[in-house]
Amino acid sequence: MPLFSASLATRLPLAFWVQSRSNNFTRNYAGNSFFLFFDSKRSLGLTKPINFSLSKCNQTRVCSPMEGQMVVTAPETEEYSKELEVAVRAVQMACLLCQRVQENLITKTNGQVHSKDDNSPVTIADWSVQATVSWVLAESFGSENIAIVAEEDVQALLKANAAGLLEAVVNTVNNCLVEAPQFGFKTPLMSLGTLDVLEAISRCNSTGGPVGRFWVLDPVDGTLGFVRGDQYAIALALIKDGEVVLGVLGCPNYPMRKEWLSYHNRYHRIISKLSPPMSESWERGCVFYARRGSGKAWMQPIHHGEENLLWPNNARQIQVSSIDDPALATFCEPVEKANSSHSFTAGLAHSVGLRNQPLRVYSMVKYAAIGRGHAEVFMKFARAGYKEKIWDHAAGVVIIQEAGGVVTDAGGHPLDFSKGEAAGRVFSSLCSTASQIKMSGYFENGDRDQVLLVAQIAWNIWKSRNNFVFNKTKVNPQHTITSFLHAEMECLKAFELARVQMDNLANQEDLSTWRAPNKGRFKANCDAAIPASELIRSIAAIVLRNWKGKIVDDLAKSVHVGTSIGGELHAIRAACEMLICLGLEEVEVESDSQQAIHLTSLSLATRPDPSGSTQAQPKPSKHKAQNQNQNSHQGSGGGGGNDNGVGGFWGPGGGFNIPGMGSGWGPGVGGGYGAGYGGPYKGYSKGGVVRPSMVCKDKGPCYKKKLTCPAKCFTSYSHSGKNYGSGGGGGGCTMDCQKCLAYC
Numbered sequence: 230m231p232l233f234s235a236s237l238a239t240r241l242p243l244a245f246w247v248q249s250r251s252n253n254f255t256r257n258y259a260g261n262s263f264f265l266f267f268d269s270k271r272s273l274g275l276t277k278p279i280n281f282s283l284s285k286c287n288q289t290r291v292c293s294p295m296e297g298q299m300v301v302t303a304p305e306t307e308e309y310s311k312e313l314e315v316a317v318r319a320v321q322m323a324c325l326l327c328q329r330v331q332e333n334l335i336t337k338t339n340g341q342v343h344s345k346d347d348n349s350p351v352t353i354a355d356w357s358v359q360a361t362v363s364w365v366l367a368e369s370f371g372s373e374n375i376a377i378v379a380e381e382d383v384q385a386l387l388k389a390n391a392a393g394l395l396e397a398v399v400n401t402v403n404n405c406l407v408e409a410p411q412f413g414f415k416t417p418l419m420s421l422g423t424l425d426v427l428e429a430i431s432r433c434n435s436t437g438g439p440v441g442r443f444w445v446l447d448p449v450d451g452t453l454g455f456v457r458g459d460q461y462a463i464a465l466a467l468i469k470d471g472e473v474v475l476g477v478l479g480c481p482n483y484p485m486r487k488e489w490l491s492y493h494n495r496y497h498r499i500i501s502k503l504s505p506p507m508s509e510s511w512e513r514g515c516v517f518y519a520r521r522g523s524g525k526a527w528m529q530p531i532h533h534g535e536e537n538l539l540w541p542n543n544a545r546q547i548q549v550s551s552i553d554d555p556a557l558a559t560f561c562e563p564v565e566k567a568n569s570s571h572s573f574t575a576g577l578a579h580s581v582g583l584r585n586q587p588l589r590v591y592s593m594v595k596y597a598a599i600g601r602g603h604a605e606v607f608m609k610f611a612r613a614g615y616k617e618k619i620w621d622h623a624a625g626v627v628i629i630q631e632a633g634g635v636v637t638d639a640g641g642h643p644l645d646f647s648k649g650e651a652a653g654r655v656f657s658s659l660c661s662t663a664s665q666i667k668m669s670g671y672f673e674n675g676d677r678d679q680v681l682l683v684a685q686i687a688w689n690i691w692k693s694r695n696n697f698v699f700n701k702t703k704v705n706p707q708h709t710i711t712s713f714l715h716a717e718m719e720c721l722k723a724f725e726l727a728r729v730q731m732d733n734l735a736n737q738e739d740l741s742t743w744r745a746p747n748k749g750r751f752k753a754n755c756d757a758a759i760p761a762s763e764l765i766r767s768i769a770a771i772v773l774r775n776w777k778g779k780i781v782d783d784l785a786k787s788v789h790v791g792t793s794i795g796g797e798l799h800a801i802r803a804a805c806e807m808l809i810c811l812g813l814e815e816v817e818v819e820s821d822s823q824q825a826i827h828l829t830s831l832s833l834a835t836r837p838d839p840s841g842s843t844q845a846q847p848k849p850s851k852h853k854a855q856n857q858n859q860n861s862h863q864g865s866g867g868g869g870g871n872d873n874g875v876g877g878f879w880g881p882g883g884g885f886n887i888p889g890m891g892s893g894w895g896p897g898v899g900g901g902y903g904a905g906y907g908g909p910y911k912g913y914s915k916g917g918v919v920r921p922s923m924v925c926k927d928k929g930p931c932y933k934k935k936l937t938c939p940a941k942c943f944t945s946y947s948h949s950g951k952n953y954g955s956g957g958g959g960g961g962c963t964m965d966c967q968k969c970l971a972y973c
């Protein structure tokens with residue numbers, strides 16, 4: 230039974246916090262991603278917070294009306310200052326429009342929410358905001374100078390039965406534009422007609438791309454939250470040569486108090502009535518914004534349109550949270566399970582030590598919450614096949630970055646807003662077979678890239694957690710990202726190598742991918758997991774595949790163990806038990822612990838001669854189940870059986886004698902294995918003799934040569950009596966990798 234070590238445990242020692250990979254953005258796509266944000270300057274568990282330094286910022290400081298924060302006035306000479314001001318004013322106006330439509334939606338009856346072709350909801354607010362913002366941008370910069378990528382188009386409005394809808398949109402736009410002067414824009418000389426509105430919506434037909442300048446607009450992000458009277462956002466960003474240079478997020482329902490983010494807005498509204506806000510202007514709603522490279526992000530209160538909006542409207546600077554303990558951190562995720570796997574993020578959160586309940590919020594308000602310091606992490610894991618849209622991220626990304634945070638895809642790469650066409654990126658090869666199995670369930674349609682990626686991420690997180698738990702190593706996000714990228718590069722290289730050299734694959738020791746055993750053989754991959762809280766209990770998991778890679782069996786069992794190596798050894802033992810139960814002879818056992826493999830091989834190679842230590846009577850194994858007959862239970866070909874149907878293993882022979890294994894091990898491994906399962910009530914028997922083999926690993930004449938113990942070196946026996954059964958077997962041989970010989 231050769232024991233291979235997929236040595237990833239040692240190759241990827243890891244610690245980290247970030248993940249997935251930007252799939253390239255298409256015109257509108259951002260790739261399947263999940264995102265973690267944390268303060269890059271105050272990385273978790275590492276460095277001290279960096280305080281805001283007034284001397285560096287060259288701004289006017291004013292006392293904040295709330296929370297002791299500073300109010301500053303941004304100088305207007307900076308690049309994109311006009312664009313920023315126009316964008317913020319436009320979003321402010323759009324917020325007012327949305328607030329009015331949302332009030333109507335909540336108080337009035339049905340018929341106002343429509344379905345798009347993909348069944349996602351859309352309301353008059355979506356089209357009205359798109360038309361209004363498009364019109365304002367065209368008025369401010371000249372329609373010939375602007376390109377806009379936006380979510381909505383006019384198809385639904387042009388349908389024969391959509392006249393009422395179109396009329397409602399035109400009215401909503403005009404009602405909003407009447408108030409344009411309060412927001413610093415001119416009201417159109419004449420009300421916009423149907424064609425004007427359709428043209429404004431259609432103007433947003435840019436395809437984006439890697440060069441040039443274009444605006445990106447999500448008129449109502451989180452439409453589901455919007456129609457439910459909850460959180461939503463208006464997101465406007467400016468992209469230049471693939472980089473987001475400006476981002477503005479209008480969040481009309483952003484609550485004054487952090488705690489209220491957790492509640493649905495309806496509840497928030499009730500609470501607000503019970504306890505009046507400290508300042509009317511901050512009761513609800515903020516506009517967040519940032520300009521790339523400024524190192525600052527801002528928020529200003531929603532402008533209600535009663536008087537003129539004075540730029541920058543009491544803006545105050547925001548920064549990401551200074552919490553550096555994962556246990557105190559809060560992570561955000563979409564409300565809708567369909568948009569991100571809650572179970573997966575829960576697992577990840579647990580792995581990295583996030584203990585708080587997730588904050589589930591609709592829309593890009595999650596980005597706002599991170600930038601505002603009301604939450605620390607945002608994870609989104611879209612289902613396989615879904616492509617993230619650039620309008621769902623662009624504005625949020627720059628705000629987070631300028632507020633001191635980091636946004637990456639699940640591979641730790643920056644999001645890529647430059648791709649004009651969908652260009653799927655090859656994900657890395659898998660780093661852990663066991664992880665692949667565990668994770669594959671999270672993806673309903675089994676997107677292989679996703680699965681591989683997630684497995685790799687999970688592997689890294691797991692190693693990070695182990696380092697933290699066992700070595701007391703602090704988690705350093707920056708280091709984690711780097712290590713993850715290195716690991717990924719390594720895996721990619723290994724994957725490429727394996728692909729190119731497919732013909733020679735069987736002869737190569739590629740440790741990063743699962744390798745099929747020779748035809749007709751089986752391979753069991755085993756691994757152990759040790760809960761930090763309970764060092765005496767661990768889980769051993771085994772996956773058994775045939776030579777075609779098909780999973781034929783799996784097993785997870787709880788074992789008592791004192792150390793991680795003990796856990797790994799138990800996992801190997803459990804794998805052997807399983808194989809014996811199945812009566813498989815041509816098998817390989819693979820572990821990711823080189824140490825466990827080494828110890829097991831050592832034990833195999835040094836076991837004493839079994840001939841003097843066994844009572845075995847030479848007899849061919851019988852592998853017949855006996856579990857129905859209560860009076861003649863018999864185990865054969867293995868160790869002793871008991872009432873529970875479990876038996877002894879490892880056959881007679883020398884003991885393992887490995888520290889950390891604790892009690893409970895059989896008398897030793899002699900190289901031959903049989904299983905006996907007997908007992909008065911539940912026993913059964915199944916067994917066999919599995920001849921050990923090994924592949925010589927030392928360079929020399931026998932390098933990579935496989936040695937298998939001769940059959941004559943093994944014996945097995947069985948014994949039956951009233952109400953019990955027992956069995957045993959053993960034997961072994963000496964493997965000589967100098968002479969390429971295995972002998973008894």
Ligand SMILES: Nc1ncnc2c1ncn2[C@@H]1O[C@H](COP(=O)(O)O)[C@@H](OP(=O)(O)O)[C@H]1O
Binds near residue numbers: 453565611
């Ligand atoms: N199956 C899916 N997986 C991931 N995201 C999805 C999705 N379907 C829609 N979305 C995006 O998720 C956004 C809502 O974000 P959240 O789930 O965080 O509230 C939607 O924005 P719109 O509401 O603007 O269409 C849409 O772009």
Ligand SMILES: [Mg+2]
Binds near residue numbers: 620621
């Ligand atoms: Mg959206």
